[in-house]
Every structure is written in structure tokens, then in C-alpha cells.
Amino acid sequence: MTIGTQAFAFVRELVRAESAIVLETGKEYLVESRLVPLARAAGHPDVDAYVADLSKRRTPAALKQVVEALTTNETSWFRDSDPFTALRQSVFPALAKTRSNRTIRIWAGACSSGQEPYSIVMTALDTPELAGWRVEVVATDLSDEMLDRARKGEYSQLEVNRGLPATTMVRHFERSGLSWRINQSIRDRVEFRHLNLTRPLPPMGRFDVVFLRNVLIYFDLPTKRDVLKRVRQVMAPDGHLFLGAAEMTMGVDDAWERVPAGRSSVYRIREEQRTCVP
Amino acid sequence: MRAVIVDDSRAMRRIVGRILGDAGYEISEAGDGLEALAVLEGLESPPELACVDWNMPVMDGLTFITEVRKRPEWRSITLMMVTTESEQDRIVRALAAGAHEYLIKPFTGEAMLEKLDLLGLLPTSTGV
Numbered sequence: 001m002t003i004g005t006q007a008f009a010f011v012r013e014l015v016r017a018e019s020a021i022v023l024e025t026g027k028e029y030l031v032e033s034r035l036v037p038l039a040r041a042a043g044h045p046d047v048d049a050y051v052a053d054l055s056k057r058r059t060p061a062a063l064k065q066v067v068e069a070l071t072t073n074e075t076s077w078f079r080d081s082d083p084f085t086a087l088r089q090s091v092f093p094a095l096a097k098t099r100s101n102r103t104i105r106i107w108a109g110a111c112s113s114g115q116e117p118y119s120i121v122m123t124a125l126d127t128p129e130l131a132g133w134r135v136e137v138v139a140t141d142l143s144d145e146m147l148d149r150a151r152k153g154e155y156s157q158l159e160v161n162r163g164l165p166a167t168t169m170v171r172h173f174e175r176s177g178l179s180w181r182i183n184q185s186i187r188d189r190v191e192f193r194h195l196n197l198t199r200p201l202p203p204m205g206r207f208d209v210v211f212l213r214n215v216l217i218y219f220d221l222p223t224k225r226d227v228l229k230r231v232r233q234v235m236a237p238d239g240h241l242f243l244g245a246a247e248m249t250m251g252v253d254d255a256w257e258r259v260p261a262g263r264s265s266v267y268r269i270r271e272e273q274r275t276c277v278p
Numbered sequence: 279m280r281a282v283i284v285d286d287s288r289a290m291r292r293i294v295g296r297i298l299g300d301a302g303y304e305i306s307e308a309g310d311g312l313e314a315l316a317v318l319e320g321l322e323s324p325p326e327l328a329c330v331d332w333n334m335p336v337m338d339g340l341t342f343i344t345e346v347r348k349r350p351e352w353r354s355i356t357l358m359m360v361t362t363e364s365e366q367d368r369i370v371r372a373l374a375a376g377a378h379e380y381l382i383k384p385f386t387g388e389a390m391l392e393k394l395d396l397l398g399l400l401p402t403s404t405g406v
């Protein structure tokens with residue numbers, strides 16, 4: 001069976017209000033399959049009964065669980081590889097020439113279970129130009145469950161198989177039981193925080209590099225536009241933004257321009273838009 | 279691009295062959311290290327990739343990799359260990375012997391393609 005129209009409408013509105021993720025008609029099956037475990041755990045015979053109960057009680061913790069269940073957390077190490085090559089070969093060396101305080105600040109804005117920010121740290125460690133530099137990575141996500149996993153830094157065999165070079169794995173990970181744990185020295189360089197991209201940003205300072213990959217795709221156009229605008233406010237004027245392969249700023253927020261970086265591309269704030277925001 | 283799949287399990291050779299075949303590879307197979315050396319000898323030019331199981335009869339994967347690394351004419355072959363052996367010191371040994379990558383079984387097709395992407399050996403797409 002699939003979820004009823006009413007229950008689907010409730011979930012769709014909830015998820016949209018809390019995360020801006022758009023669940024189009026046709027995603028009933030997805031909603032059903034993601035909510036079945038929650039319904040079972042709560043002792044309901046099916047998803048409809050569970051959602052009916054949820055909509056009556058509106059327990060914040062339960063609502064949050066539903067939103068988290070509907071986010072897609074798919075990620076991997078050095079995802080798509082090219083952005084990380086671009087970091088090492090062009091973005092980091094360029095920043096190393098212009099930052100006199102020998103500090104680089106990076107924000108990973110939808111970090112999921114942590115592979116992305118940790119890959120950024122490992123890439124920085126592999127960049128000769130940054131030897132002796134301070135690299136601060138702030139990693140944020142909507143999902144507290146993902147953030148907990150990310151902080152732990154422990155990954156299953158299947159997860160370490162995905163995109164992690166073997167040399168990097170033996171260098172930066174320790175086997176612990178059946179899983180692999182990323183070394184403390186790497187974990188210590190990332191600060192994980194809860195952050196909802198669709199809300200005004202908390203004070204975070206300025207970033208030289210922002211990774212906002214594979215998250216805008218879930219938002220509708222006005223939300224994408226708001227998010228990109230807010231990113232500009234925390235971005236150094238000459239900063240670099242990385243988006244997912246299926247994402248772009250064109251037609252969304254044209255204050256950005258796309259510039260090639262190796263086999264990848266980065267987005268930079270157009271010269272004429274680089275007004276210094278206080 | 280061409281690949282040699284070295285594994286004593288036919289089922290595993292078929293799975294890996296499928297993944298690589300779909301990615302655009304031409305495949306040769308061998309059931310152990312010694313047979314794989316013979317396959318390499320028989321090819322006109324070395325393949326780009328060899329996927330090598332660790333535990334096999336006659337000649338195991340580690341020995342095979344060591345043998346391949348001794349031959350300058352085979353220097354261009356990228357060697358990827360594909361095995362259930364998952365202890366850290368095993369991985370270190372394989373890399374020290376000359377393996378370029380290490381994929382632990384069980385794995386998904388996607389994981390294998392991501393490894394190939396890392397190695398710059400994905401012919402059909404750049405991964406972007």
C-alpha cells in the first residue's frame with residue numbers, strides 16, 4: 001500500500017516548512033518507505049495511522065524525526081574527485097598567496113555524515129602551499145543524527161570503500177572493530193554544528209571557501225535564491241563556492257559567476273557585486 | 279581501455295567484468311596469479327588496469343602484484359586489489375608491494391567506479 005493523500009499532504013507541508021525540501025506528487029512511495037520504520041517503532045500498523053497521530057499530537061521531537069527521515073544523506077569521500085583536485089591544485093594555492101594571516105576558513109554547508117568536511121581537511125594536508133597554515137572547517141547540517149555520526153567519525157566498510165583512496169585510508173584512519181575511525185587529528189580540525197540553510201544564518205565569520213554541494217537540488221527556486229544570497233554574506237569577497245555537479249547559480253542568483261578550476265568549476269562573487277557587507 | 283580480472287571465483291569475475299564492461303572496458307580473465315602473468319604475456323600491449331583478488335590457489339594476488347612490479351614493461355598497469363581481506367596491515371602490505379588501490383569486498387558497482395575515477399581510469403565519464 002502507499003501513503004494516503006491526506007497523510008502525504010501533511011508530510012509534504014511539514015518537510016517543506018522545516019527544511020524547504022520539496023516533495024512532489026509522485027514521491028509518495030519515497031515518503032512511505034522512509035516513514036515505515038518510524039511508524040513501526042512508534043507501534044502503528046501503517047504510515048497513515050502514524051501520520052494521523054503525529055498531526056494530532058505534533059510532538060516536536062517526532063516531527064523532527066520525520067523531517068530527518070526525508071532528507072537524503074547520500075555522500076562519499078572526495079565526492080566527484082574533481083572539486084578536491086581543484087582545491088589542491090588551484091584554490092588553495094591561490095588563497096595561500098593572498099592570506100597574510102596564514103589561516104583559511106571553510107564552510108561545508110550540508111555535510112551529511114562528515115565525508116565532505118573530512119575530505120577537505122585531508123586535501124588541505126596534501127597541499128604543500130598550506131604547510132604550517134591554520135585550516136578551520138565549520139561543517140553544518142540540518143540533521144542531528146548525521147551530525148552525531150560525523151562527529152564520531154566512524155565509518156563502515158562500505159562507506160570507506162566509497163571514494164577513499166587506500167593510501168589515504170591507511171594514513172588517516174584506524175580500524176576499530178568492523179569499522180574505520182578517522183584519526184583524532186583530523187576530527188579536531190572540523191567543528192560540527194546544526195544549521196538550517198533556509199533560516200537566517202547565525203554569526204559564523206567570513207569563509208574563504210564554501211562547499212554547498214548536492215543540497216540546493218532539493219529546494220525550490222526562491223529558496224535556492226535566498227540560500228545563495230545568504231552565502232554571499234558570509235563569503236570573503238574573493239572566496240570560492242563549490243556546488244554539486246547538477247547545481248548552478250545561473251538564473252538563480254546572478255551575483256555569482258562560474259569560473260573554471262581544473263576539470264571542475266567554482267563560483268565567485270562578480271567583481272561589481274563585491275561590496276563589502278559589514 | 280582494457281582490464282585483466284584476476285580472481286579464482288567465476289562469479290566474482292563476472293560481477294567485476296560486468297561493472298568494468300559497462301564502464302567501457304575490454305576484459306580478460308584469469309583464475310590465479312600465474313595464469314594472469316600468462317595472460318599479460320599474451321597481450322600485445324599491457325592493459326590499463328588489473329583487478330586482483332588476494333587469496334587464490336597457485337599464486338596469490340600479493341605475489342602477482344610483486345611479480346608485475348618487477349617488469350618495467352608492465353609499469354603502466356594500474357593494480358587494484360579487490361579482496362575480502364580488510365585488516366589495516368594487509369592494505370599497507372598490498373600498497374607497499376605496488377598496488378595502487380584497494381577495494382574491500384563486498385562492494386557496490388558505484389564504489390568500484392569511484393575508485394576508477396580516483397585513478398583517472400573512468401573512460402565513460404569524468405565523474406563530474
Ligand SMILES: C[S@@+](CC[C@H](N)C(=O)[O-])C[C@H]1O[C@@H](n2cnc3c(N)ncnc32)[C@H](O)[C@@H]1O
Nearest residue numbers: 019071072075110112142143196197213214215
Ligand atoms: C545529499 S546530502 C549532500 C552531502 C554532501 N554535501 C555531498 O555532496 O556529498 C544532502 C544533505 O543536506 C542536508 N539538508 C537538507 N535540507 C537542509 C537544510 N534545509 N539545511 C541544512 N541542511 C539540509 C541533509 O540533511 C543531507 O545531509
